Each structure stands twice: as C-alpha cells, then as structure tokens.
Amino acid sequence: MPLVGNIRDFGLSDFLYLVDRGYKTGCLHLSRVDEMASLYFDKGKLITATRKDDNAPVTDLLVRKGKLTPVQAVQAAQAHQNQNGVNLSQVLISLDLIGRDELQRVLQQHIEESVYALFGWNEGEFRFEQGQRPDPTAPIMPTPLAVEHLIMEGVRRIDEWGRIKDRIPSTDMVVKFIEQPIERTKGINLAADEWRVFARINGKDTLAEIARKTGMSEFDVCRIVYGFLTAGLVDVIRKPAPVPMLATGRPLAEAPRVKKSLVTRIINRIRGM
C-alpha cells in the first residue's frame, strides 16, 4: 500500500527521515501543478532522482557534461542490453569508460541539486511506492547517499519561521542530543555556525540561551537546530517547570500510582468483555 499525502502537511525532510529510519526501499513520487519528481531509495539511502523534464539515461547526462563521448554512450548502451540485473552505471564502470569515483561525483552533484530544489516546494502531493526500482538506465549512483546529509543541506535552504515553528514552537525549549549523535553526524558536513550551535547543546540550555551565548539570532539558532532535529541528531523538549509539591510530599506532576491488584482487576474485566 503506498503512503500518500501532501508535503504541506508532512514535509520532505520528515519523509526523508522516515525513509532513513524505516530502512525503506522504493520510490517517492512528488508532483505539483506541472512538475513531477521521483526519488528512489534502497534500504533508506538515495540511489537516484529524476525530474519530469530530466529523466534521460545516465549516458545522455554524462555526454551532456562532457564526461563521455556519444560513441562511448552507444557502446555502453549496447553492452547493457546483454546484461540482466545490472544497471547502466555499473556497465560504464565495468567497461572502464569512467572511473567509479568520477561517476559518483558527477551523479551525486546532479542528484543533490535536483533534491535540494524540492525543499523549496511548499506543497505538492507525495506517494511512496514500496519496492519500486528505477529504470536500470537511470543515473544511479555507485554509492547510495545517506539522507541525513540531504536533510541538513535542504533545511539550510528553508527560511520560513512557519515550518520551523511546527517543530520548535518556542525558544524556551531545551535541546538535547539523542543517543549516539556522533555516529549519525559522520555523514554530515557541518558549517562553522552549525558547529557553534552543536557545541553548545548540553540538554540544559534553551534555544534562547544558546542564541545569547553564541551571539547568533534566535532565528538562525532555531533554523540550525531544526536541521539537527530533522536529521534525527537532537531532540527538543520543553524546559521542565518547577514541580509543585503536594502536602504528602509527592510531586503534583507525577501520575497517580495505582496498586497492581487494581490494574489486574481492570485487565481481567476488559479481557472478559
């Protein structure tokens, strides 16, 4: 069953997070008015992206960028016809028509730019088709791309409070690391300002306090933290309010403790209904 919705309600960065953490394989189709794009993932990593007006074979792209001659493109296409289960990118490498690293660099740059442009969409229908694979002639990267990096870069291009406030409603909120953040930052290149904020995260300071300590604007701090949050590096929580105490000495904010025997009675009753 496809996952459907609108990126107005469930943003592209949220969807990329879901794909990454859900280890998903399939295609995310995005469409609005006369534009369409398709992002293909393999086990949570991006392998290629195509736009409606730019879905030519990888060989056409490489010829256009001067990385392949038309004759080499035909040679690769002919060789590809005789191979099952192999994509055209792999054929190009096996024929030594282009080096693996060079192919990765060219395709990654092309695909990243296609994806970053999508972060500018404020709305558009999405449909995720599980298990759907790209055409084997598509510009498939030799090394799939981790989406945290895409999320961070995409979020850098967001400049609206509205979207940020959905996740960070107040600058009085506290930022804390999720477990093992260093593991997750390995695929991400942080800019200098992002490092400044990253280094100030201690699970105690609010966003407003981080802004004050770094000398940055609250908006810039929130935008950067929004990126960390969306990439799954940090969590943003409300600053715990002072807990009023009851006369019994029990904190008011603590849920009432009940006896196991009472819970057992309710369980037995509901089971018997």
Place this chain on the structure above:
Amino acid sequence: MQTVKMVISGAVNAGKTEFIRTISEIEVVSTERPATDDTRLIKKETTVAMDFGRIAIGDDLVLHLFGTPGQKRFDFMWEILSEGMLGLVILVDSTRPETFRETNRIIDFFMSYRETPYVVAANKQDRPNAWSPEELRLALRLPSHIKVVPCMATDRDSVKNVLLELLDVIMQRSED
C-alpha cells in the same frame, strides 16, 4: 465506589467518539454538534465538549473513559480531563498525515503536564492508504518504548486490545 479514569485524545476525526462508543457499557454521553469551523470540511458533527463512557469493573470499582474534544479552541478541557487520569490513549487517523503534527502537539501537551502512561492507537488500519504502526512511529518520532498499537475503533476486540496494551504500561508503573 472507587472510580478510575482513562482519557482518549487525538486530532479531529481520529475516532475518539467511536472508540468509546465501541467499548462503553452505557450509551455514550456525547456532545456532538454540527461543526462550525474548518472541522466541517472533515466531518459534519464533532465533539465540542467531551465524550463519556463507563465500564463497571466490580461492585466497588468503575472505569470512566473520557474523550477530549479535538478542536484547538477546547484545549483548556484537556488539562481538566487529564487531572488524576490512570492512562492516556492517543488516537491517530492513520490515513491522514495532515493530522500528524496536531497529534504531536497533543502528545506534547499531555506529557508537559505530567508523566502519564500512554499508548498511541493507529486507527483506521482497515482503510486503504493507512500508514502502518511502524511508519506512524517514525512519522510521529515516537521513542521505541512507546507502544503504537494497530486499531479499528469500530471493532470491539481491537479497542479491547488497545486498552489492554495501555493497562500493561500502567501495570509496569504500578506498586505492589
């Protein structure tokens, strides 16, 4: 007579009234009125105050089920309803990702008020395009220890299962 309370919350049209109606022993006291704001685009009637259902556990013990109103302008009711509750069911319409942000807002509200045992019920799992419980967990960014239970609010066994999962969470926090 001792009474204990569970609260059923969620965004507009998540299925709160139906959930309580399916399990309550009494006719649900529901204050549904024609929707007057954006809600009417989704449903003709909505709960403007609250739903109330009841399950007798024994001669000396009663479980009350309260459904919160989904509309934002009735937020103040949530605090009143949450006072003294045993646990909380957060219902999500699994077919409408546009309600996920609102669902997160509701969870944030209840958790900021007190550390309450809760489960998330992924409702309308019988519908086409329903997001699976695991997909909902990722979409709502719920930690792994929070249970996301598949649910069909019109099905008694399914509602029972949600309540039993919640009771299991409550049991882990209860005292001898």
